[in-house]
Amino acid sequence: MSAAPLSPATARAHSNIALIKYWGKRDAALNLPAVGSISITLDALYTDTRVGFHAGIDRDSVDIGGRKVDAAPFTRFLDLIRARAGIEHRARVESWNNFPTGAGLASSASGYAALALAACRAAGLDTNARELSMLARQGSGSAARSIFGGLVEMHRGESASGEDAYAEPLLGPADWPLGVVVAITDRNAKRVNSTAGMTGLAERSDYYDAWVARAPRDLADMRNAIAARDFETVGALTEMSCLKLHGLMLSTRPGLLYWNAATVAAMHAVRELREAGTPVYFTIDAGPQVKAICAPEHTGEVARVVANVPGVLDTRVSGLGPDAHLLD
Ligand code: PMV
Numbered sequence: 001m002s003a004a005p006l007s008p009a010t011a012r013a014h015s016n017i018a019l020i021k022y023w024g025k026r027d028a029a030l031n032l033p034a035v036g037s038i039s040i041t042l043d044a045l046y047t048d049t050r051v052g053f054h055a056g057i058d059r060d061s062v063d064i065g066g067r068k069v070d071a072a073p074f075t076r077f078l079d080l081i082r083a084r085a086g087i088e089h090r091a092r093v094e095s096w097n098n099f100p101t102g103a104g105l106a107s108s109a110s111g112y113a114a115l116a117l118a119a120c121r122a123a124g125l126d127t128n129a130r131e132l133s134m135l136a137r138q139g140s141g142s143a144a145r146s147i148f149g150g151l152v153e154m155h156r157g158e159s160a161s162g163e164d165a166y167a168e169p170l171l172g173p174a175d176w177p178l179g180v181v182v183a184i185t186d187r188n189a190k191r192v193n194s195t196a197g198m199t200g201l202a203e204r205s206d207y208y209d210a211w212v213a214r215a216p217r218d219l220a221d222m223r224n225a226i227a228a229r230d231f232e233t234v235g236a237l238t239e240m241s242c243l244k245l246h247g248l249m250l251s252t253r254p255g256l257l258y259w260n261a262a263t264v265a266a267m268h269a270v271r272e273l274r275e276a277g278t279p280v281y282f283t284i285d286a287g288p289q290v291k292a293i294c295a296p297e298h299t300g301e302v303a304r305v306v307a308n309v310p311g312v313l314d315t316r317v318s319g320l321g322p323d324a325h326l327l328d
Pocket of ligand 1: 017018020021022023037108109140141142143194195284285286
């Protein structure tokens with residue numbers, strides 16, 4: 001990394017959804033995941049973040065969607081970047097999501113990926129993509145994946161320092177075009193965020209050890225299916241990983257139930273559509289929204305069907321998105 005003069009920078013990073021899910025931390029302080037994960041980056045959902053480091057201000061300020069938010073969690077993250085750059089300046093951060101924040105649409109993934117890139121550039125650091133992925137991970141585990149477009153694998157890593165816990169691209173967005181229909185069933189922020197949901201999981205769930213032990217095989221199966229462009233196997237593994245994650249969440253004391261009635265109805269609608277001949281598979285993160293994965297030519301039909309499910313408020317159609325990038 002090399003130092004350069006300070007001037008504000010703006011970055012865009014796209015949200016992602018995991019096909020093979022991450023849940024659980026092997027180190028909470030460094031935010032090291034207990035399992036690897038594989039995701040797709042979405043072109044239709046993104047965060048734009050502008051960061052400027054200024055000599056004349058005495059504290060960080062953070063606006064999301066034009067509203068001032070508590071800067072404390074972001075100050076901890078910005079401190080990592082200030083330490084690397086050898087600067088003390090406080091930052092002005094302004095961020096916009098083009099989708100609802102904190103409701104299971106992975107705003108933390110796109111948000112921390114955009115913040116990592118914009119803040120490194122604004123601090124004069126010439127950080128490479130792997131270093132950005134490791135930095136973004138310290139804001140949110142899934143953010144490590146949003147540094148890259150297309151299909152992405154996040155490595156759990158073995159090292160205590162986290163130097164091998166980063167994401168890497170498996171395929172670029174044009175290598176295997178896929179479509180996603182997001183069914184929004186609730187616009188409110190979720191009640192239990194992912195960090196709270198994952199804290200102390202080994203003691204809180206009897207299923208946790210089995211979840212961690214089986215993860216390498218699930219990842220290998222998914223890697224092989226992606227390499228073979230075998231959509232049916234990718235889809236079947238995606239639904240399996242989603243249901244297994246939610247089984248783990250349900251098994252946690254106290255039980256974590258992120259679904260509402262429309263979530264379940266949309267899952268059934270996806271399966272009925274598949275039984276009727278359209279290859280489509282669902283996945284769901286720590287929230288009530290359902291994401292249906294299919295070939296790009298089927299997104300219109302899938303969107304029409306899920307939009308008619310009682311309780312589905314809105315749908316978004318997406319293809320695969322690009323790497324996080326600077327806008328100025
Ligand atoms: O990155 P976090 O801490 O918001 O956790 C993400 C967890 C899931 O979205 C449920 C799964 C995943 O791999 O993205």
